Amino acid sequence: MSLAVTLFITCLLLSTRYSAGDETQCTESYRTVYTECSEVGRERWKVTVTDNAECKPPAPTKVANCDQTCPGGQVLSNFETCQECGAGNFSLGDRKVLNVLDPNIYPEISFVTSKINRNDKNCPDIRTVENIVELPASYCWNVVNIPFEVVAPGSVTLHYLHSDDRISVDFYLKDFQSCDGGEAKVTISGDAAVTWQNVQLQVAAKGKYIFQIKSTAFFNTETPTSTTVPLEPPRLGNLTITGVEPYTNCQQCPAGHVTSTPGSSECTPCPANQYAELSGSSACKPCVGETYSLSGAGECEEKVECGGEDFRPVVGECVAGKSTVSSEEIYQNKCRNSPPSQIYDCPACQPGREKKGETCVFCPEGTHNPSGSDTCTPCEPNTISLKGLYQVWWDKIPDSWNVRCQECWVPAGVFLLGRPTQHQPVISINFGEIKFSSKVIKNNVVGMFSVKFKLYCPQSCSFLIIKKVTLTSGNVERQEVAEKFVTSTGGGDPEVSRAYVHKSDGQDGNIKMEFSIKLSGVGSYLQLYNVNFTNTLEGGSSFCFPCSGSGCMECAQGMVYKEGKCVECPAGSYHVTSGSILDSSYTSQCLQCPSGTISQPGSTSCYTPCKFTTTTGNQYDISPAGDTLVLNDRVSYPDQFGNTYHYRYLLKLCSKDGNVPLVTCSEDSADKVSGVICRESVMRSSGGEEVLSNPVIDGEMLSEISEQTNGVTLHYTTLHPAPGCDSVTTNVTLLCNRDQTSPLSLVDSGDNCRLAFQYSGPFGCRLCKEDDFKSITSSCEDSIRNITYVKEEGVMCSGGASLPPVTSEECTPYQDSLLNSIKRYKVYVGLGVSMLVLLIAGFCFLAWYSSSLKHKLDGYSRMNYADDDDNYEGAGSSNKMIWADSGEDSDGEENLYTRYEGKSPGNIISDKLGKINQSLGIKKYQRFGDTDIMEMSDRLGI
DSSP states (O other), X not given: OOHHHHHHHHHHHHHHHHHHSOOOXXXXXXXXXXXXXXXXXXXXXXXXEOSOTTOOOOOOEEOSOTTOOOOTTEEEETTTEEEEOOTTEEOOTTEEEESSOOTXXXXXXXXXXXXSSTTSOOOOOOEEETTEEEOOOSSSEEEEEEEEEESSSEEEEEEEEOOOTTEEEEEEEEETTTSSTTOEEEEEOOOTTOOSEEEEEEEOSSEEEEEEXXXXXXXXXXXXXXXXOOOOOOEEEEEEEESOOOOSSOEEOOTTEEOOSTTBSSOEEOOTTEEOOSTTOSSOEEOOSSEEOOXXXXXXXXXXXXXXXXXXXXXXXXXXXXXXXXXXXXXXXXXXXXXXXXXXXXXXXXXXXXXXXXXEEEOOTTEEOSSOOSSOEEOOTTEEEOOEEEEOOBSSOOTTSEEESGGGEEEOBSSEEEOOOSSOSEEEEEEEEEEEOOOOSBTTEEEEEEEEEEEEOSSSOEEEEEEEEEOTTSOEEEEEEEEEEOSOOOSSSOEEEEEEEEGGGSBTTBEEEEEEEEEEOXXXXXXXXXXXXXXXXXXXXXXXXXXXXXXXXXXXXXXXXETTEEEEOOXXXXXXXXXXXXXXXXXXXXXXXXXXXXXXXXXSSOBOBSEEEOTTSOEEEOGGGGSOEEEEOSOOEEOTTSOEEEEEEEEOOSBSSSSOOOEEXXXXXXXXXXXXXXXXXEEEOTTSOEEEEEEEEEEOEEEEEEEETTEEEEEEEOSSOOTTOSOXXXXXXXXXXXXXXXXXXXXXXXXXXXXXEEEEEGGXXXXXXXXXXXXXXXXXXXXXXXXXXXXXXXXXXXXXXXXOOOEEEEOOHHHHHHHHHHHHTHHHHHHHHHHHHHHHHHHXXXXXXXXXXXXXXXXXXXXXXXOOOTTSTTOOTTOOOOOOOEEEOTTSOEEEOOOOSSOOHHHHHHHHHHHHHHHHTOOOOOOOOHHHHHHHHHHHTO
């Protein structure tokens, strides 16, 4: 049973009791309570109760209806009349303020995320960061539900920040009972230039409602890459509801806040250097001595030594080329030390301008001013002035720039200082629409945007340079990140970053471009020194550029400047650059096409006919590669929203009909591209259809043809590198396989800057030549001999010259027998020659050995002994041995030159043999002649 019903019954009982008798009134013990509003009739009762049983309270009475409200600064006293709050107190009246939409603080609030289709990845959560709710930048539905009740018509007002037009944010007001019935809806489009703002929905009648916030990213057919601008999440601040049941009690102002006026709906924070120590204060007190306070302080603090982050620069007027950049405290009276001050050189005007009276105007055509001095000076001969817009001195922010968070960007003379805050975590500058000249600077470049800066990132941060291309129709064609920095640049020289404008960025010579910078990361800051736009339609020149040709005439692609006019390059040659008025390496010569390639007159590249000859004289026919080849990469990549995509490659490597072979990627989109080789991103929509986007040219110029033993490789380059690549090289290898054709395959994708394909089949073989065949002659049968031709073993060729037909010739068996005999005995003749060589070598060795042996014996024969052996017959005392010389002959043997008397060589050796007999125990003595001695010598080996 509800409290209202219980009190109502009590009221009836007491009313009966009071009417029954005359009891004493006990006014001092009475207290008043009020019932809740009844569901039916919306009634409330005033009941007087007491703890004294002897007392007789008055009868309950019906009070004003429950739908009564009070304005701000008043409360509903006794649920009957509105009463004003006194000084030091406040009341929101019929307003309710939710300072942060956090379910942990207000449990009735709910966060819901859900997939839009079942193929979506998991949805990121809604999160609260420093009292700010961030809705995820995803393709999921992100929903915040806030139920409330009003007793009178009112409104719902939300403080929000939404800067990304690729995200839809809808606000709904729904009836609590039916949810979908009687709803109001407001859709907010993102605007990069806006700051925090309010959206308000009116509540027409009392009742219960749900305020709903729903967001999702628009489905993007483009596959996100490194150049895709990251989505920025919508942010929600406080919510205010009016028409709610009024407050019954005034609230005291918190410490640091006061109100001196009765009937206030809010309290005012104490200004800097004042404080309010107690709650409910009606006046602030000043800080005294060496103390200070920030706005809304409840006490004062001691002053401190301040650093650069505590000061805000103030740029003085530029007088006689000098300007004083002083500083002021961001928090007044916080610092003990004095604000820093410095004098800088300052220009009279920005570069490219000159002084005319009190204003600065652009330099006239043919003049320049690099330093911003008072006057512009003429350009030198053979130079040209290009218009531009330049900003190098920062005393203020140009009025044409669209700045988000004006207070976050502070001019500091030599640089512009940018600092994100907790309330503004992302700050940006859009430099507005810039129109560029169609005059080509170099290659396809017609303009340039550059910034010079220093970046400081104590934690995570991101500094983006964003390029936005706008067609003449006014529709945005694409938006991309030209440069991205996520770390500090260090304490050295400032970083310089450039983004280029290409001729293809416009239509019919009308090139419009928007550049912007975006800094995110609380605690980070940026010092922006220079912002320059080069080759604009409006502006002045900061310096003059060297140009090529008389009068710096601009020539179209495929043409060169000669004798005062532009002429086409002849067939078989090409010229890549267009105009190139600023390129010091510009050449007026047409370049010859690489071997095996051809070109039409006025060409910017060379291409391959399907039949070509290489530098080695080999011929190829790659006609199957003249048809469009399609390859779907099997590797899938995730995008930043959880979706997946893969690459599809299209190739057309040669020309069958004499026209330039081209394939087109993303043909149905505005950003389609054409080349010999191109690539497109493929993803599936929620309906299952293929969505093609982000086309890239991977090959448009054949630079070289190289041969291998088993095929040929075509080397390609491109003038339009893919994002993130300084250059792109693509190699297509055609492998020789005479028997079968294998599908095109991707063998190396590297970092998408170096690609390698492989295609196998007969077309990868060189065309056969006549000298690739050898003949085989058959035996003579019936006076006929056949001659058959086959390929030489190891030859890799296909097509081209055909095998010669089998021929026949007359022959006789004798001729054939003789030929066969010669062939049969070739082996035996070889063996015979080998044996003859060995035999001659053996004779030579024996002759050498015999000569050596005779030399030894001659040495022995020259010996003369004086032998004292008594058993030797014929020995005399006069016989003696005389050493004439000692040495080594050519054989290394020792020579003994002796003289002897009365003995023949045979006697000397016989005597020696006799001694040997004695040592061997042979008693019989035998004489030997010289012949016998020679034979014995042979046997003994001496």
